[in-house]
Amino acid sequence: MKVHEYQAKEILKSYGVPVPRGRVAETPEEAGRIAKEIGTETIVVKAQIHAGGRGKGGGVQVVHSAQQAQNAAKKILGMTLVTYQTGPAGRIVRKVLIEEGMEIEEELYLGMVVDRSEACPVIMASREGGVEIEKVAAESPEKIIKEWVSPVTGFRPFHPNKIGFGLGLGLAQVGKMRGILSGLYKAFIEKDCLLAEVNPLVLTKGGDLIALDAKMNLDDNGLFRHKDIAALRDLNEEDPLEIEASKYNLNYIKLDGNVGCMVNGAGLAMATMDIIKVAGADPANFLDVGGGATVEMVKNGFEILMSDPEVKVVFINIFGGILRCDTLAKGVTEAVREVKVSVPIVVRLEGTNVAEGRRILSESGLNFAVAIGMKDGAEKVAEALKRQ
Numbered sequence: 001m002k003v004h005e006y007q008a009k010e011i012l013k014s015y016g017v018p019v020p021r022g023r024v025a026e027t028p029e030e031a032g033r034i035a036k037e038i039g040t041e042t043i044v045v046k047a048q049i050h051a052g053g054r055g056k057g058g059g060v061q062v063v064h065s066a067q068q069a070q071n072a073a074k075k076i077l078g079m080t081l082v083t084y085q086t087g088p089a090g091r092i093v094r095k096v097l098i099e100e101g102m103e104i105e106e107e108l109y110l111g112m113v114v115d116r117s118e119a120c121p122v123i124m125a126s127r128e129g130g131v132e133i134e135k136v137a138a139e140s141p142e143k144i145i146k147e148w149v150s151p152v153t154g155f156r157p158f159h160p161n162k163i164g165f166g167l168g169l170g171l172a173q174v175g176k177m178r179g180i181l182s183g184l185y186k187a188f189i190e191k192d193c194l195l196a197e198v199n200p201l202v203l204t205k206g207g208d209l210i211a212l213d214a215k216m217n218l219d220d221n222g223l224f225r226h227k228d229i230a231a232l233r234d235l236n237e238e239d240p241l242e243i244e245a246s247k248y249n250l251n252y253i254k255l256d257g258n259v260g261c262m263v264n265g266a267g268l269a270m271a272t273m274d275i276i277k278v279a280g281a282d283p284a285n286f287l288d289v290g291g292g293a294t295v296e297m298v299k300n301g302f303e304i305l306m307s308d309p310e311v312k313v314v315f316i317n318i319f320g321g322i323l324r325c326d327t328l329a330k331g332v333t334e335a336v337r338e339v340k341v342s343v344p345i346v347v348r349l350e351g352t353n354v355a356e357g358r359r360i361l362s363e364s365g366l367n368f369a370v371a372i373g374m375k376d377g378a379e380k381v382a383e384a385l386k387r388q
Contacts, residue, residue, distance in 0.1 A: 001218045003232050004048045006097045008214035011191065011229075015183035017198075019211045022099030024048065025073060032070030034098040035063075042101025045072040049091040050237040052132065052215075053083030059093065062101060069098060087256075094236060102210060107200035108167060109133055110180070112188045115148060121188060123147045123181065125163045129200030155185045169203075176209045191229060192222025241285075241304055248300040250289060257282025259381055260305035260314040260343075262298075262332075264289050264323045272317045272374065279378035281385055284311050289323065298331025299338075306339050313344050313384045315377060320351025327353075329360035336366050344369060344384040348377035 003011075009019040021038055025031035035043045043066075047059030054060050059081045061072040073096050082090035107129030115122040125145045128136045136143055145166040147159050160181040164174030180201070188196040195217040202212045223230045235243055245252030251266070255273075259281045263269040266288050273283040285308065289301050305314055318328045328349065336345070348371040349357045361368045369384070371377030 001220055001223060001230070001233055002050045002237065003216050003218070003229070004050065004095070004097075004234065004237075005046065005214055006048060006095075007232050008196075008216040009211065011187055011216060012183060012196075012198075012211055012214055015187045017180050017183040017187075017211050018209065019214070020044075020099040020102060022097055024095050024097050026077070026095050028070045028074040028077065031073030031096055031098050032066045035069035036066035038098065038100050040100040043069045044097075044099045044101050045069055045076060046097040046099065047076050047079075047081055047093040048095040048097055049081055049086070049093060050234070051081075051083050051085035051091060053085055054081060057081050057083045057090075059083075073098070091237065102202055102212060103205040104202045104212075105205045106203040107212075108203065108209075109136070109199050110163075110184065110201045111195065111197035111199065112184060112193070113195050118148055120151050121149045121185070123149065123159060123163060123185075125167055127167055129202070133197075133199065149185065155182060159185075172207060173203065173209060180209055180211070187216075191216070191226060192219045193217065194219050241307055244307070245287070245301070245304050248297055250287065250297065250301050250304070252288075252301075252304060253286040254308070255283050255285050256310075257284040258310050258312040258385065260284050260287075260308065260311035262287050262289060262301055262305060262314065262316045262318075264318050264321075264328075268317065268319060272315065272378075275374050275378045276315065276381060279382040281313075281378070281382050284308055289328075295327055295331040295334065298328055299335040302332055302335035303339055306335075306341060306343075311343060312388050313346065313381050314341075315381045316345065316347045317374060317377060318347075318349050318351070318357075320349065320354060320357070324353040325349045325351055325357030326360060329357040329364075333360060333364040333366060336364075344387075346371055346377050346380045346384065348372070348374060 006024045013019050023034045043063050045061045047054050063069050063072050076093055076096055079093050080090040081093050109126040109129040111124045126143050128143050149155055160178040164177040197215040198211040200212050202210050239254045242252055259276050261283050263272050269286055269288045276283050346369045369380050371380050
């Protein structure tokens with residue numbers, strides 16, 4: 001689950017990470033009042049959406065009075081902000097963050113993710129702050145400093161020392177980095193984060209280190225421990241189909257292709273998307289119905305697939321283990337009868353009760369193309385697309 005910048009900053013602030021003074025506003029008038037209360041010479045008005053690159057899209061404005069802040073908020077609120085992360089459709093801005101401006105000497109990058117290859121968190125830092133870390137990693141990987149934190153010994157004093165001195169900071173700033181990194185690490189661990197990022201972490205002309213921006217992605221599987229965090233979820237920032245899928249405990253992610261995929265098991269789902277690409281087609285989604293899916297869950301999953309107008313072919317790829325092939329076949333046939341389906345459906349079934357599943361499909365009177373193996377299924381999908 002993602003949270004807004006202002007929400008991430010509130011979390012980090014509770015862990016002792018310094019952030020600019022500011023509050024969120026939903027109307028221009030409220031923005032003006034907050035700017036007046038802050039009272040600094042420079043005010044920053046920032047669009048709040050779950051995407052980066054807001055400044056380049058016109059979603060961040062620097063102003064010098066409460067009236068200017070109100071005018072800027074009026075322009076930003078309600079706009080469709082398009083950035084490199086939103087895609088061409090963009091996102092509607094419903095909130096703005098009003099903050100005090102900073103006298104910036106330098107912009108740094110600081111972030112933490114889970115390194116699955118090392119099975120532990122890794123701290124990443126760079127002097128290339130304000131730039132997408134993916135771009136830095138691709139073009140200048142030597143500019144990224146990394147420190148791994150052992151889950152056995154945990155965060156130790158030498159971690160911020162190596163990061164701070166590695167960035168070339170002075171002794172006073174390294175001391176401040178200790179508090180910031182300690183807070184960032186505690187928030188990352190205690191809130192079950194997948195990502196905690198400060199970009200940029202600014203060094204002010206006064207010598208302070210301030211989290212000028214913040215991003216946090218939280219593990220959905222840990223939200224049952226954090227009811228307060230779960231309450232921060234903004235459904236306006238999520239794809240409607242993904243929201244619908246979550247109601248039925250289905251793992252669904254919308255993609256940009258035209259082949260609707262229904263698979264059981266995340267690994268098989270990833271392999272299915274890969275083989276679809278190899279066959280010359282593009283997956284429209286990731287949909288893992290899970291090992292314990294019921295007829296009703298399969299039916300709901302299929303209806304979600306057909307709600308995507310970009311889907312031109314459906315590929316159902318099931319290896320029957322916990323989810324039996326006959327259960328899948330019943331769910332799909334019921335869904336196809338209820339939903340007006342005008343696209344080809346390719347089905348590949350293997351595993352428990354596969355013979356019964358194939359019998360249900362063949363005797364349904366519906367037009368299914370049954371594939372033998374994943375390669376055959378992907379090729380049938382590609383052929384069906386060509387006939388569209």
